[in-house]
Amino acid sequence: MSNLATKFSALLCALVCVAGAHAAEVKHDLYLSVLLSGGGQIMGGRPPAKSGIYRSTDRATAEHVGFGHIRIYNVAPDPASPAGIYIAALDGVIHSPDRGATWRILTGWNMTEVKGLALDPNAPDHIYAGLPDGIGVSRDRGKTWARMNAGIRRSFTQTITVDRTQAGRVLAGTEQGIYLTEDGAQTWRLVLPTTEVAYDVRQSPHDPKIFFAVTATSGALWSADAGRTWQTVAGIPKDRTLHNGVFDPRDAKRLALCGWEAGVQVSEDGGRTWTDRTAGLPSRKIWSIAADPDFPGRLYASPYQAAVYVSDDFGRAWKPAFFEKATVFNFSFVPRP
């Protein structure tokens, strides 16, 4: 996308978002891990636009941060440093101590293509990285790493979620289901078998015992006992790859999920019933969604290779917000320093 187009998009968004932005206290920066050069972009090719991380501090404009890689999957805040961020990327786990001004790749050649990344809020030096061939764990903020996936047979790991209530309690979404460790990855046990990859596991911001997961072929799953047991969420088809399932940080009963040809589905009653809220988006191929912790009712959606859309009524109406042709791997909200 040209600079002109970027600026136009930003201006458009500013016009439509400015009222909302002024109405709320913004405590987080929004980071978008994004591919902007289309599905045909190959590694080593000349990208037509700068992919990577974009940061929005005003929810109206987004500035590029760092380097222009086409495979940066996620951003996580650094619990030990207000200005620090970690990213999960094809090149490994990467850390910036200064909001993206400088970077250091923390992992080596044998821990790459990091999909999931989580830091333990109760043990801030501990980092968990979901790898295509296991789980990488660092106990010293990334200085050294060990592969710790004992007990996981097929170790492709897409997502890592640390239970915020207990140090060393972690759930991993893998090729064959969700695994749980309660000893900091020393041992893992399968708590939810699936036939294909579990793509997202989230802990409720309202009740730490509740977890919500979405998968490739097993639909959406719900746990009310901190991930020990799981039930299938009714009303969600299993014939679509589901990418994200999110809680509304402002409303304990409100959830959303998305996926390829699954559109955006919203529940207002804690997952009992679901409503399709894809209308207004350019396709049902939704790569990712996110609920904004600073703006009540605000939902973001990234239709595949399209503009990023925003809704201020949790999906009833959508409008374009960022970019023209993007795939957002993940939206992340990082507390402001």
Added chain:
Amino acid sequence: MKLRRPFLVLLASLLAAAVGRAQPSHAGPMPDRAPIADASLRRAAYLARVDEALVWRAGLAKPDNPATLGLGEIAAKLALRQDAAACSARLIELMKAPTGDMFWMFPVTIISHLGRDQLTPEAKQAIRAAWRNYMPLRGDTENHWAMYYTSLYLMAQLWPGEGGDRWFNGKSSQENFNEARDYLVHWMEITTTIGQGEYDCTHYIGEYAIPMLMLASWSADPAMRQRGHMMLDYVMADFAVDSLDGIYIGAHARTDDRTVLEKWNALSSFFGWLMLGNTVPQAAYGGWGVYFTAAARNYELPEVIYRIGTDRAGTYTHTERKRTRHRWRYSDERNPPVYKTSYVTADYAVGSDQGGQLQPIQQHSWDVTWSVPDPRGVHNTLFANQPYWSARDLMMYFTEKPDSMPGDVTFQGKPTYINEEKLLGGSPYEQIFQQDDAVVSLTDVPAGVTFQQVNGFFSKDLALIEEDASGWIFAQGGRAYIAYRPLAPYEWRPLEVGGKRLRSPHGKNGTIMQVAAAREFKSWDDFKAAIRALPLTIRLEPTPSVTFTTLRGKTLVCTFGALPSVNGRTVDRAAWKLFAGPYLNAEVGSGMLTMTHGRLERVLDFNTLTITDRVNR
């Protein structure tokens, strides 16, 4: 030799000037394929080819148009020790906007090393700044990593003792050096013990050969220098033994839609031209070829490899064990074995793997390649495949989410991936067995799989195609007679690029191919009669099965899902060596390769990093 080089450069310059921007060898007559026995003449011819490519590439730069002076032209000029000032000035500009990831890293690394005593301090500073400010992506395949880590290794060596704040990835020179070294040693170890993952690639051979030459040329550590040299020998031997007239034959981990038909038109043929001298280089010397030639004076192909690549006086069968690309999902084994067979004669070569989904997209499983006087524009091959694609199988080899990828790869240089007439790709529903110059391919495609068919690709350059009442299709390519037997009914479809496609729309299916040299028969009719007389039993239900006695008198029993047998003895490829045949031999896990031709023997021992040459009695 020092006296000879300026003369050769002058000669090549005159040739280039005489034909404008035409490439002398690319556009010129075919070379004499007779091996050159005299070592000094062989070396001189090699250096002349090196200089031809360098002079041509350097000549693309026009003094009045700086945009024509790119990294390739700068590498060529520095290798020729020309125009260092102009190269320096241009580099300062080029380093302001780096792009290309590992494909940017290795040319800049070559330029940096060639330019150590030529580039201006300002140009060197511009390069240094680029390696701090531009973060190249490491990539996701074996060839990416060879380029990335070789470059990182050599640049960390070039700029020792610097802190992480001086490098794009925040790691110090020592950290980068150690990590790159560890990866390279790891790759060399697995390649020489369980096989290469991107094996026998018609294009990507360059992405291994160039980094290994870089290490052999510029590593300060004698051990790594030796490793680079030995791995380059290894890659070249692997190519030479599977070549015919300088063309890569048989099964490939990766090739492309053009090369799979026009077998010569690949970067591998540049190495056939450069190293073996028995073919012509393709346009622009394969593009990347210039980067090899920029340091090629530092390498001399061992005579034993040269002989293996050029001696086609007799026929031979050669087998190899390789490995698949990394399997991230849907497999309990990360790199299952790949078994390859090649049967090579002066007139043709037949090659195959065992079938199955061994690579995600660009796999080529079996074919016959016939010798032609001039391969330019010629589709000198015949093959068949079971067209197959699936998001799930892509997910096995890639870490992406599933649904967008099949469509995306068609925009990533693999345009036919999801097509019914696709030329490339393996199928989990195909099993292949080769004995000598006979191939039996069986397919058993479950209901519901997208394409329930087998496609046979009949070249525009076949001299004859005859459909026989016996069920055989007889064809002639060059001096090769080919008998092709579809196991189920078929129809013909035109091929856009010439030739035609045999489309057999049946899931329980297969193909038998028997090839022979025309000189083995008194006439075309004699060949056909001999084929018709071969005992053959075909059964398709409930499981495809063939019992076939080949022209070489061996009875093959092949049943889908079962191990094949030859003359009643079961063939279990699990016991195969890494290389086996008259020329190359290596045990699995050994870290050693023995190359033999006539009295010549060369042993590469990666355990001791030693090369042992012998002339046997």
